[in-house]
Amino acid sequence: MFKLEKSFYSKTSMYSFFAIVILFFLMWVSTSQFLHIDMALLGYMIGTGVFAIGLVIRFSFWIYRAATNKVATRSVKNLFTKERMKRNAKSITKTLIDNILLQKFIFKRGLYRGIQHIMISWGCIISFAFTFGLTFGWFRFDLVDPETYQMVAFNIPLITMAAHGWLAEIFYNMLNIGAVMVLIGVSMALFRRIRDYDVKVTQRFEFDLLPLYILLAVTGTGLALTVSYKFLDGWMHPHISLVHQITVVVMLMYFPFGKLFHVPIRPLATAVPMSYQETLKVDTKTCKSCAQPYSNDDQIADVQAILKQQSFDLQLADGTYLSDYCPACRRRMRALKQMNLEAPKGNPYGPVNTNNGIHISGFGKKRTDDFYGIEEDVKKDLGEEKEYEPVSR
Amino acid sequence: MNKIMYLEFERCIGCRACQAACRECGDHDAKERNYVEYVDFTESRQTFPMLCMQCKDPACARVCPANAIQITEEGVVLSAMEEKCIGCRNCTFGCPFGIPKFDFEKNKMYKCDMCYDRTRDDIPPMCASVCPSEAIRFIDFDEMQQLRRRRTQMNLVEGKKPQEGNKWDYVPEFFGVYTDSQ
Ligand code: HEM
Ligand code: SF4
Numbered sequence A: 001m002f003k004l005e006k007s008f009y010s011k012t013s014m015y016s017f018f019a020i021v022i023l024f025f026l027m028w029v030s031t032s033q034f035l036h037i038d039m040a041l042l043g044y045m046i047g048t049g050v051f052a053i054g055l056v057i058r059f060s061f062w063i064y065r066a067a068t069n070k071v072a073t074r075s076v077k078n079l080f081t082k083e084r085m086k087r088n089a090k091s092i093t094k095t096l097i098d099n100i101l102l103q104k105f106i107f108k109r110g111l112y113r114g115i116q117h118i119m120i121s122w123g124c125i126i127s128f129a130f131t132f133g134l135t136f137g138w139f140r141f142d143l144v145d146p147e148t149y150q151m152v153a154f155n156i157p158l159i160t161m162a163a164h165g166w167l168a169e170i171f172y173n174m175l176n177i178g179a180v181m182v183l184i185g186v187s188m189a190l191f192r193r194i195r196d197y198d199v200k201v202t203q204r205f206e207f208d209l210l211p212l213y214i215l216l217a218v219t220g221t222g223l224a225l226t227v228s229y230k231f232l233d234g235w236m237h238p239h240i241s242l243v244h245q246i247t248v249v250v251m252l253m254y255f256p257f258g259k260l261f262h263v264p265i266r267p268l269a270t271a272v273p274m275s276y277q278e279t280l281k282v283d284t285k286t287c288k289s290c291a292q293p294y295s296n297d298d299q300i301a302d303v304q305a306i307l308k309q310q311s312f313d314l315q316l317a318d319g320t321y322l323s324d325y326c327p328a329c330r331r332r333m334r335a336l337k338q339m340n341l342e343a344p345k346g347n348p349y350g351p352v353n354t355n356n357g358i359h360i361s362g363f364g365k366k367r368t369d370d371f372y373g374i375e376e377d378v379k380k381d382l383g384e385e386k387e388y389e390p391v392s393r
Numbered sequence B: 001m002n003k004i005m006y007l008e009f010e011r012c013i014g015c016r017a018c019q020a021a022c023r024e025c026g027d028h029d030a031k032e033r034n035y036v037e038y039v040d041f042t043e044s045r046q047t048f049p050m051l052c053m054q055c056k057d058p059a060c061a062r063v064c065p066a067n068a069i070q071i072t073e074e075g076v077v078l079s080a081m082e083e084k085c086i087g088c089r090n091c092t093f094g095c096p097f098g099i100p101k102f103d104f105e106k107n108k109m110y111k112c113d114m115c116y117d118r119t120r121d122d123i124p125p126m127c128a129s130v131c132p133s134e135a136i137r138f139i140d141f142d143e144m145q146q147l148r149r150r151r152t153q154m155n156l157v158e159g160k161k162p163q164e165g166n167k168w169d170y171v172p173e174f175f176g177v178y179t180d181s182q
């Protein structure tokens, strides 16, 4: 792998190259050696290409980040540890159901926000699943007899349904249902972003509003297609179809680079119950100063490794790291240091040492006396105050 | 924004007005993001206020696996982005000063953002505007320099004079939280 990597500009470009090769191959197979390319769908082809490269690039950059890499590596390692199997299964199921399927935590942020996001996410997922599933032939509907349809997924016959029954109606209209859900969700989100002062504080147009407008355009034109052929005898159908294609291509191109990129990275949330909570919501690592539990060993080890990798010097003179102390003790240490309360009371008639060492780069360093060129007699005076152990720990 | 948050811990009288004000700030969701804590409860009732330093190279953002902590163009380090934070609390443990708070219910980190909706328009943050004892101030750079110089002079009382070799010991380290974007 290392050798291969050398022939590319970077790892990322290598992965992108493979993504494109795979896409190309899939296309070659599905268009019978490029004989059946539908020029009307060329936009989707280009859009998918950009989408794939963008996703690979963003995902690579994200996973190379020291922090992401550390957390992901530990999770993958834990995933294949025999003793953790039960815990892993529990963590993954719990995250999948609570966090991704039901998105309970968003409902805790507010019922409105919960409904809004359930509508957006599930509307999108349903629409995508249906589009991709039908176009790639993952599932299809066979007519068993004139009155009955059968759903076939990956060539495995599943449920049968009456051709005009309610279930069949739902399936015929699956894309419309998805679109309406997204429409409701996106409208709710836009309304909230117009009405609610709080969300405006950090809101940025290109990050927060653009994705909503793009989703609105996609669903709007998609629904217009249905309206056109159902109620208007296909009036303007080719035109709407083209506009719809453009909006979808824009969405595909935007997806890896904006807010929507949160969708592929959310599964990292499993890392929390899987690696970072020995027992759910119980801390096991104790603070070096107050001995209260505040975290767990694996997490602190990771945090320290990530900081070290990025050259943060948060080691103290006694060899401990700031992250070995609970947040409350860390706050206290900062205050004591700034008020210079850590020094024991020395000679009341000597100079007061107001230098608490915070200016020095890195917490572990001490300023040497040579730096100031202090004369011997002064040094003796200061000596009584210089040798001390901080009292906050 | 070219103002500086200047903290003088020993001025704190423990009234917790800053925390009450913090809860009222836009986008703070009625939860305070600053701290007022005891220096040493067994010795005295002296308290100190504590805010985020808005670091130039924030450790909290560097340890976040989801890349959820953003820094604005003014240099303010914001709370976790709503859709990215996976709730791991790495930021709380990575921050040298123990600042980021965590909401277990809503599964997201929130931290002092210097009342971004106010300070981006040069309006003092909530805590600084209510502090009765000026332990927290939102001031110009020049005023900060003056205050620092005064602190040095305070140390000269009672004939404790700096000499050539040790005059640096009389220069107070900088206090205060500041962001600059000249
Ligand atoms: C299924 C897993 C998903 C999870 C766990 C997730 C998580 C989140 C979270 C936590 C937020 C912040 C919501 C808030 O606090 O109000 C959010 C916002 C958002 N999500 Fe998702 N998301 C998921 C899937 C999707 C999908 C599939 C889409 C559509 C492509 C999507 C589109 C959006 C949009 C547009 C917003 C912004 C809403 C706003 O403007 O406030 N999400 N997501
Ligand atoms: S939370 Fe901590 S690390 Fe992050 S900017 Fe504030 S003081 Fe710095």
Ligand code: SF4
Residues within 6 Å of the ligand: B063, B064, B065, B066, B067, B068, B069, B080, B084, B085, B086, B087, B088, B089, B090, B091, B092, B108, B109
């Ligand atoms: S709790 Fe959220 S903001 Fe903090 S490090 Fe974890 S993902 Fe990042």
